[in-house]
Structures are given as structure tokens and as C-alpha cells.
Amino acid sequence: MYHLNETHDPSLTSWVSSANSDDTDFPIQNLPFAEFRRQGSSEAFRGGVAIGDQVIDLAAVAKLKLFSDLAQEALQACSHSTLNNFMAMDKAAWSALRLALSTALQEGATEQAQLENCLIAQDDVEYSLPCEIKDYTDFYSSIHHATKVGSLFRPDNPLLPNYKWVPIGYHGRASSIAVSGQTFPRPCGQLKAADDEAPSFGPCKRLDYEVEVGIFIGNGNTLGEPINIEDAEDYIFGLCILNDWSARDIQAWEYQPLGPFLxxxxxxxxxxxxxTTEALLPFRSSFSHPEDDPQPLPYLTSETNSQSGAFDMTLDCFITTSTNQEESRLSRSNFKHAYWTAGQMVTHHAINGCNLQAGDLLGSGTQSGANEGEAGCLLELTTAGKNPVTLNNGETRTFLEDGDTIIMRAHCEREGARRIGFGEVRSSILPPKL
Amino acid sequence: MYHLNETHDPSLTSWVSSANSDDTDFPIQNLPFAEFRRQGSSEAFRGGVAIGDQVIDLAAVAKLKLFSDLAQEALQACSHSTLNNFMAMDKAAWSALRLALSTALQEGATEQAQLENCLIAQDDVEYSLPCEIKDYTDFYSSIHHATKVGSLFRPDNPLLPNYKWVPIGYHGRASSIAVSGQTFPRPCGQLKAADDEAPSFGPCKRLDYEVEVGIFIGNGNTLGEPINIEDAEDYIFGLCILNDWSARDIQAWEYQPLGPFLxxxxxxxxxxxxxTTEALLPFRSSFSHPEDDPQPLPYLTSETNSQSGAFDMTLDCFITTSTNQEESRLSRSNFKHAYWTAGQMVTHHAINGCNLQAGDLLGSGTQSGANEGEAGCLLELTTAGKNPVTLNNGETRTFLEDGDTIIMRAHCEREGARRIGFGEVRSSILPPKL
Incomplete structure (x- = not known):
């Protein structure tokens, strides 16, 4: 775990004035990483850090040689078209660069004149994936989601006996993960309603989103060497928002016995x-299982994990449609209600010796809360299509239609800390290709 | 599909005399690709082609500029530490290089003197993975395996209703795939026997291998663009042997509802x-489902797939133990008995728009036949540990023990064609790390 330091000081302000606005996601206390280039250009993508409504170009900063030692080395690693090399450096390097940037972007910093030339407005850039995503694993850490979905797929057996012992996860597909702005045709596949004699082929009729947190692995472990729960956080570089699109009808027919696939x-x-997890330090929460539930096995237990294993991270989800560009809220939930922490997911993932690598992405699973309006997908919100949701213009949805756009945002706020945000993930559905 | 050409001529011989031996896996009709370097050296890995008991160093051949146009371009792409770039070229490039190498390695070729300097004995080299494996997907294409395993995990419901319609597959873990010679500690994890009150943590007690065929994707498709069954073979670069190690007790407790994970x-x-699939052309077999079974949906059906979609590829599996270095045979089976063809796996995988990439690996799933001695894993061979197998020194096994080595070999032979082989995959189990 990190320690609170001067970079978290809520009173810090930046000479980039937009970073001092109350409603920015990117005050100087945040300093998140992305890969970007000028919109529509053929420039190489390179690392950038968000500050207010600007991106600071890390490749340009690296050339100035303002920083020394580890921070400069980290900056060099951020100059490439993926952040994998930087993420594969350790916590000390991530922290050194954060401190150097925090110092140089502060009100009154002597570096202001030089760094002003390294800023580009966020409105003028486009993003790529921040890193080459190696393996993608999706967990299932909301017990509220698991129970509600389980009751739809297996009415007689909603929450399976392993759920309260095993941080359930499965391998996902890395190649089809893209950055905010992704559009994709409605998927086709085999569909079979319970009373159909045989499956038929066609476009998915029950297309859904899933509100998830993405957990990026930084440095990895060697094959055969598990990761102790006490050390698990050292392997996590940071978090993002993840929309794990799902075709519920394809899923219902294909998922047994080997799990979701197409x-x-x-x-x-x-x-x-x-x-970064360092930026998120002021927003950590205690973690525990309900008293009547089994307590995690020792390999998933540590004092640190109990004291501050969870993230108090609010997740919002909105929809616009082809006929209504005004956002309708679908849900608000919070990552702190997860039944397993990010650290437990990392430790469990490697307990068999599986090697994690810089650039691996772990999905938290759909983050649903216990209450109405906290369900992170339409399958839950509409009880599998039985109770449509009504949007702010009166339109209704059971599942998603072509032309729908899903927007997710996330932020952390807490008394005594500066609010930080995650920006957004936005993606739209195109008609099927037939 | 390829067409038979001069490279398949069974009467062809090579000036590399070991390639003309009856029992070589690597006659001039084969010409398979790997990444290699001199054993124990710190040389860069580069592409090589097997010929008899030698490897021809493609980076060295590239420097000679003996070949022209597409073949030379392909050769350049094989000079790097992974074959991904070469695999991402198309069938025309793969074929041009095969033809050029076949011509230059033939008895009487004028290139002999120059190419002799590019040979290294296979005994003197070490291998890396042939390419960076992007996504790994494991199918479940043996109905014999699915039925037998299903009857052990779900006695009341062995073969699920979707099996005869859907080429069942799931995403696997790419990072922990290594080349022949891999050793790994026995994995630990959560174990729970049916009558245990709660799971416990410890080393896997039911460690198993799985005999599979690995299918390497060459050129890929764009996200959102399915692959027509008529074109599916154009996306396959070639095949290898795959041992998909499995911890049966961990699997039994974790696999519901999202499939196998740790x-x-x-x-x-x-x-x-x-x-390469071009080398395998003489060994294709017709494909059909039993008459009484459902016939595949149209998107999985083509005349070519019916006529020659299967591979007649014999798979052998052997074991040695820490006290017995003499190999005992465990099984012999054949990929031609698979319920789904490699082409159907490719088409199904992309039917939802999922993008395949050069370097993706598809596992065929355990290839078991209908008869005794054709079961591709111990779970089946021993009926989940109830009937131990006896090795040639009288030792018995239900599941694998520390120090055991599993060796798999494969070959194709047929009247009128030169027999070709796949070499072997060999891997050993170390004691658990606790």
C-alpha cells in the first residue's frame, strides 16, 4: 500500500487553471495516465497525463529532461505507443513520476513556462488503448449481481455454493477490447428460447451492457510464484471503467458447461x-464479509485487506438513443460493495502459479448494489426483459436497440479529500451485419 | 484450401540426408516452422524450418538473398524473435516460402553449398514459443471426451443439449503457455470433496494432462467482420501439439457458473x-455428423468442410516417472474423430464479430476416441481415479505425481503420401511451492 503524501494534499492547486475547477475529474491530486495523439492526426500515440481539461504530453516532457533519475526513466517509458513498459516498472517508479508531475504542475512551479508547451486540450485529442492488453480476466465480485442473475439463469439455484468461498472469475477475450468511442455491429449467433425445438441463427435480441471496474496489472509475477495477499496491491497499476457488453440470449444457450464465450x-x-492506486489512496474502505457468511480462507486474508481493501468508487451509467441525445440515468452503484477486493482477485488469480503480466486487465464483474437503481445491467434492471425501464423522454428499453449509446462515469469523493474522477467510457451499437 | 503441388510429391528427396530417412518427422514434404537459437546461447531467437535432424536458420537464409519477391519478403518476416509478422502475411506468402525452401532443399539444388552453412543440428538448439500467443481459446471438440467427462461431473446430465449444435469453447490463459520443456510446480488452490463441509487450501491431488491439437491463426479478421466457413481455412497458419494441463479437483469446485479458470x-x-496446413493437405478427411444427430446450422456448413474439413492426425501420449525413464504408452487417438472441424471452430469463433489475430491459439479440446486406449486424459482413462492405469514397470497412476513427465507426439500417414510428423511436446511436474 502507498502512504498519503504531499500529492494527495486537498489544498494543492495547479497553474493549469481548469484543474482547480470544482467539477473537473482531473485536479492535480489525480494525474491519471492514457495514450493519446492529436485528433485525426497520424502522429504516434504516446503517454499523457490529464490535468484539468488538458493532456500533458509525456513524450514532450521527457525531451525537456526536467526530471531526474527514476522519474525521468519513468517518463521515458511513457513516451512509447503503449504504457506497458512503464506499467512493468514498479511502484517506486510510478510514485516518483507522480510526485515529479505533481510538483511541476503546482501553482508557482518553476517548470510552468516549459511545461505550458507540452499541453494539448483534451477536446483536441483522440485516445488509443493505454497499453497492449495481454490477458483479460473477468471476475464476478458483486454478490448482488450474482444472486440476481443466478435467479434468472437458474431459478432453483441462484447463488452457487462456491460463490462465498471462491472469487469466481473466467478468462475473457482481450482482442476485442477497445477504448471509449468504440462502435460495433450487434452480434449474431445461435439463439434458442427455452421452448424452441432447435436453435436458430440471427442477431442477438437481448443485448446488454455491464458496469464494471477495470483493474490494470503493473509488474507481474513469474510462472509458478503465487502473489501473497499482503503484496497484491503492489501488482496493481490502477483502475479504469469497463463496459463489458453482453449478449444475454447467446449466453443462455452457449454458457454450459465451459462459461460465457461469444x-x-x-x-x-x-x-x-x-x-493510479496511489491517487485512489484517500478513497479506500474497509472490507469484510457479513458475519454469518464464511470468512475468506487464510490465503485471501490480511489486515491491510480488511482495513482498506475496498475502493469507495461511485459508478454511474447513462443511455442516449438515436432519437434522444439527452442522457437518461440507468444506475448508480459503488465498487465498495464488492464481495471480493481487487487485492483478493490478484492473489486468487496467481495462487495456482499463473503468471500475471503488465497490461493484463481484470474486470471486477458487474457492480450492482442491493437496492433499486443500483443494478449494473439491463438484465437485472428489467428482470430479464419483463419490466422495461423508462427513459427521460418516455421511450422504454428492455434490452438495447441499434443506435443506443451507453455512457459510464465514475468518481471518488470523501470528506477531507479532493474529489477525483475517471472521465467516461462511451460506446454505441450499430445494426447487425448480415 | 490449398492444392496439391510439387512440394507434396512423395518421391521428393533432400540433399539433407537425414530428411530422407523413413522414420524422420521432418522430410522435405513437411517443412514446419519454429523459433530457435543455439542451446545455452544468448543469441536472438529467429525463425527456423525443420529438415531431417537439422534446423535451417531462416535469418541466415534471408541474408543470402537467394529467393525473390514474396518468398524473400516472407523469409525476412521469419528473421525476428517471433513469427507473428510472417503468420500475419497471407496464404500466398506462406506458400511462396514453402515452395522456395522445397526447391532449394531438394536433392541436386544449386543452393546446396550456400544453404549448408545455414544448418544447425536439432540436438544443438533450444526453442521458444513460435510466436507471441495473443488470445488462447480452448474448444471441446471430442464428443467422446465431452460425454465421458460430463458423466463424471454431471452423472444425470452428461452431454448438454447445446453440444451437438454449438462448437463449445471458452477463453483460456495465454500467459502460461510455454514451449516443450516447460516445468511447473504442482498448482495449489481450493479443494472440496463432495462431502466436505467447506473447501480447504492445498496442492492439487488430481493433476491431469489433456492431449489436444493446437491451431494457430495466421492472418486475422477485423472486429465486426465474421469469417465465412468457405474462407475459414485461409485464416489457419498451421497446427501443433498441445498439452492442456488440468487440475481436476480445483476444476470441480470452481467451474460453475463461469467455466474452468485456475x-x-x-x-x-x-x-x-x-x-502448416499446406503440408497437411494430403491428410485431410471428410467430415460429417452421424445421420441421427442434428446437422450443423448453415453458417457452419460448406461443401469443402464436408469433403475435407477434418485432419487425419494420429496423437500419441506417453509417460515417464521419476523412477522409470522408459516411456509407457497412455493413449493413441486421432483428430479426425472431432465433432467439429478446425474451420468450424474459426468460423464459430468470429460469427459474433470477434476479431482473431495472427498468433491466436485455438485448442481442439482433449482428443479422445470412442474406444479403450483412445482417451486423451487420465480423468477418462482411470474413470476419475477409480481404475488406475499400470505402467510398463508395474507402477500405477490414477492422477499424476511430482516428477512425472508427459510426452505427446503426432504424425500423419496415408497411402500415396510421405509420412510427416510434429515432433513432440514434453513437460514435467515439480513439487508444489508452499
Whole structure:
């Protein structure tokens, strides 16, 4: 775990004045990482850090040689078209660069004149994936989601006996993950309603989103060497927002016995900015299982994990449609309600010796809360299509229609800390290709 | 599909005399690809082609500029530390290089003197993975395996209703795949026997191998663009042997509802050589479902797939133990008995728009036949540990023990064609790390 330091000081302000606005996601306390270039250009993508409504171009900063030692080395690693090399450096390097940037972007910093030339307005840039995503694993850490979905797929057996012991996860498809702005045709596949004699082929009729947190692995472990729960956080570089698109009808027919496959692999979309775990330090929460539930096995237990293993991260989800560009809220939930922490997911993932690598992405699973309006997908919100949701113009949805856009945003706020945000992930559905 | 050409002529012989031996896996009709370097050296890995007991160093051949146009371009792409760039070229490039190498390695070729300097004995080299494996997907294409395993995990419901319609597959872990020679500690994890009150943590007690065929994707498709079954073979670069290690007790407790995860992700091992689909052309077999079974949906049906979609590829599996270095045979089976063809796996995988990429690996799933001695894993061979197998020194096995080595070999032979082989995949189990 990190320690609170001068970079978290809520009173810090920046000479980039937009960073001092109350409603920015990117005050100087945040400093998240992305890969960007000028919109529509053929420039190489390179690392950038968000500050207010600007991006600071890390490749340009690296050339100035303002920083020394580890911070400069980290900056060099951020100059390439993926952040994998930087993420593969350790916590000390991530922290050194954060401190150097925080110092140089502060009100009154002597570096202001030089760094002003390294700023580009966020409105003028486009993003790529922040790193080459190696393996993608999707967990299932909301017990509220698991229970509600389980009751739809297996009415007699909603929450399976392993759920309260095993941080359930499965391997996902990495190639089809793209950054915010992704569009994709409605997927086709085999569909079979319960009373159909045989499956038929056609476009998915029950297309859904899933509100998830994405957890990016930084440095990895060697094959055969598990990761102790006490050290698990050292392997996490940072978090983003993840929309794990799902084709519920394809899923229902294909998922037994080996799990979801084509129902998930057609697209997943992430927000461009990775907010580092160091920036998230003021927003950690205690973690525990309900007293009556089994307590985690020792390999998943540590004092640190109990004291501050969870993230108090608010997740909002909105929709616009082809006929209504005004956003309708679909849900608000919070990552702190997850039944397993990010650290537990990392430790569990590697307990068999599986090697994690810089650039691996872990999905938290759909983050639903216990209450109405906290369900992170339409399957839950509409009880599998039985109760349509009504949008702010009176339109209704059971599942998604062509032309729909899903927007997710996330932020952390807490008494005594500066509010930080994650930006957004936005993605739209095109008609099927037949 | 390719057409038979001069490279398949069974009467062709090479000036590399070991390639003319009856029992070589690597006659001039084969010409499979790997990444290699001199054993124990710090040389860069580069592409090589097997010929008899030698490797021809493609980076060295590229420098000679003996070939022209597409063949030379392909050769350049093989000079790097992964074959991804070469695999991402198309069938025309793969074929041009095969023809050029076949011509230059033939008895009487004028290139002999120059190419002799590019040979290194296979005994003197070490291999890396042939390419960076992007996404790994494991199918479940043996109905015999699915039925037998299903009857052990779900006695009341062995073969699920979707099996005869859907080429069942799931995403696997790419990071822990290594080349022949891999060793790994016995994995630990959560174990729970049916009558245990709660799970416990410890080393896997039911460690198993799985005999599979690995299918390497060459050129890929764009996200959102499915692959027509008529074109599916154009996306396949070649095949290898795959041992998909499995921890059966971890699997039994974790696999519902999202499929196998830690029970598979600790290690998978492949043979170093990729045998191209062009080399395999003489060994194609017709494909059909039994008459009484549902016929595949139209998107999985083509005349070519019916006529020659299957591969007649014999798969052998052997074991040695820490006290017995003499190989005992465990099984012999054949890929031609698979319920779905490699082409159907490719088309199904992309039918939802999922993008395949050069370097993706598809596992065929355990290839078991209908008869005794054709079961591709111990779970089947021992009926989940109830009937131990006896090795040639009298030792018995239900599941694998520390120090055991599994060796798999594969070959194709047929009247009127030169026999070709795949070499071997060999891997050993170390004691658990606790």
C-alpha cells in the first residue's frame, strides 16, 4: 500500500487553471495516465497525463529532461505507443513520476513556462488503448449481481455454493477490447428460447451492457510464484471503467458447461484514463464479509485487506438513443460493495502459479448494489426483459436497440479529500451485419 | 484450401540426408516452422524450418538473398524473435516460402553449398514459443471426451443439449503457455470433496494432462467482420501439439457458473514446430455428423468442410516417472474423430464479430476416441481415479505425481503420401511451492 503524501494534499492547486475547477475529474491530486495523439492526426500515440481539461504530453516532457533519475526513466517509458513498459516498472517508479508531475504542475512551479508547451486540450485529442492488453480476466465480485442473475439463469439455484468461498472469475477475450468511442455491429449467433425445438441463427435480441471496474496489472509475477495477499496491491497499476457488453440470449444457450464465450467476446470498452492506486489512496474502505457468511480462507486474508481493501468508487451509467441525445440515468452503484477486493482477485488469480503480466486487465464483474437503481445491467434492471425501464423522454428499453449509446462515469469523493474522477467510457451499437 | 503441388510429391528427396530417412518427422514434404537459437546461447531467437535432424536458420537464409519477391519478403518476416509478422502475411506468402525452401532443399539444388552453412543440428538448439500467443481459446471438440467427462461431473446430465449444435469453447490463459520443456510446480488452490463441509487450501491431488491439437491463426479478421466457413481455412497458419494441463479437483469446485479458470491457467505446453496446413493437405478427411444427430446450422456448413474439413492426425501420449525413464504408452487417438472441424471452430469463433489475430491459439479440446486406449486424459482413462492405469514397470497412476513427465507426439500417414510428423511436446511436474 502507498502512504498519503504531499500529492494527495486537498489544498494543492495547479497553474493549469481548469484543474482547480470544482467539477473537473482531473485536479492535480489525480494525474491519471492514457495514450493519446492529436485528433485525426497520424502522429504516434504516446503517454499523457490529464490535468484539468488538458493532456500533458509525456513524450514532450521527457525531451525537456526536467526530471531526474527514476522519474525521468519513468517518463521515458511513457513516451512509447503503449504504457506497458512503464506499467512493468514498479511502484517506486510510478510514485516518483507522480510526485515529479505533481510538483511541476503546482501553482508557482518553476517548470510552468516549459511545461505550458507540452499541453494539448483534451477536446483536441483522440485516445488509443493505454497499453497492449495481454490477458483479460473477468471476475464476478458483486454478490448482488450474482444472486440476481443466478435467479434468472437458474431459478432453483441462484447463488452457487462456491460463490462465498471462491472469487469466481473466467478468462475473457482481450482482442476485442477497445477504448471509449468504440462502435460495433450487434452480434449474431445461435439463439434458442427455452421452448424452441432447435436453435436458430440471427442477431442477438437481448443485448446488454455491464458496469464494471477495470483493474490494470503493473509488474507481474513469474510462472509458478503465487502473489501473497499482503503484496497484491503492489501488482496493481490502477483502475479504469469497463463496459463489458453482453449478449444475454447467446449466453443462455452457449454458457454450459465451459462459461460465457461469444456472448462476451464481440466487444468490451474501457475509459481512456487509468487512475493510479496511489491517487485512489484517500478513497479506500474497509472490507469484510457479513458475519454469518464464511470468512475468506487464510490465503485471501490480511489486515491491510480488511482495513482498506475496498475502493469507495461511485459508478454511474447513462443511455442516449438515436432519437434522444439527452442522457437518461440507468444506475448508480459503488465498487465498495464488492464481495471480493481487487487485492483478493490478484492473489486468487496467481495462487495456482499463473503468471500475471503488465497490461493484463481484470474486470471486477458487474457492480450492482442491493437496492433499486443500483443494478449494473439491463438484465437485472428489467428482470430479464419483463419490466422495461423508462427513459427521460418516455421511450422504454428492455434490452438495447441499434443506435443506443451507453455512457459510464465514475468518481471518488470523501470528506477531507479532493474529489477525483475517471472521465467516461462511451460506446454505441450499430445494426447487425448480415 | 490449398492444392496439391510439387512440394507434396512423395518421391521428393533432400540433399539433407537425414530428411530422407523413413522414420524422420521432418522430410522435405513437411517443412514446419519454429523459433530457435543455439542451446545455452544468448543469441536472438529467429525463425527456423525443420529438415531431417537439422534446423535451417531462416535469418541466415534471408541474408543470402537467394529467393525473390514474396518468398524473400516472407523469409525476412521469419528473421525476428517471433513469427507473428510472417503468420500475419497471407496464404500466398506462406506458400511462396514453402515452395522456395522445397526447391532449394531438394536433392541436386544449386543452393546446396550456400544453404549448408545455414544448418544447425536439432540436438544443438533450444526453442521458444513460435510466436507471441495473443488470445488462447480452448474448444471441446471430442464428443467422446465431452460425454465421458460430463458423466463424471454431471452423472444425470452428461452431454448438454447445446453440444451437438454449438462448437463449445471458452477463453483460456495465454500467459502460461510455454514451449516443450516447460516445468511447473504442482498448482495449489481450493479443494472440496463432495462431502466436505467447506473447501480447504492445498496442492492439487488430481493433476491431469489433456492431449489436444493446437491451431494457430495466421492472418486475422477485423472486429465486426465474421469469417465465412468457405474462407475459414485461409485464416489457419498451421497446427501443433498441445498439452492442456488440468487440475481436476480445483476444476470441480470452481467451474460453475463461469467455466474452468485456475484449474487450467497454471500451465499449458506446446510442441515447438508448427506444421502448416499446406503440408497437411494430403491428410485431410471428410467430415460429417452421424445421420441421427442434428446437422450443423448453415453458417457452419460448406461443401469443402464436408469433403475435407477434418485432419487425419494420429496423437500419441506417453509417460515417464521419476523412477522409470522408459516411456509407457497412455493413449493413441486421432483428430479426425472431432465433432467439429478446425474451420468450424474459426468460423464459430468470429460469427459474433470477434476479431482473431495472427498468433491466436485455438485448442481442439482433449482428443479422445470412442474406444479403450483412445482417451486423451487420465480423468477418462482411470474413470476419475477409480481404475488406475499400470505402467510398463508395474507402477500405477490414477492422477499424476511430482516428477512425472508427459510426452505427446503426432504424425500423419496415408497411402500415396510421405509420412510427416510434429515432433513432440514434453513437460514435467515439480513439487508444489508452499
Amino acid at each position: 456472448s462476451k467476446s464481440f466487444a468490451s470498452t474501457i475509459s481512456p484514463w487509468i487512475v | 484449474s487450467k491457467s497454471f500451465a499449458s505446453t506446446i510442441s515447438p514446430w508448427i506444421v
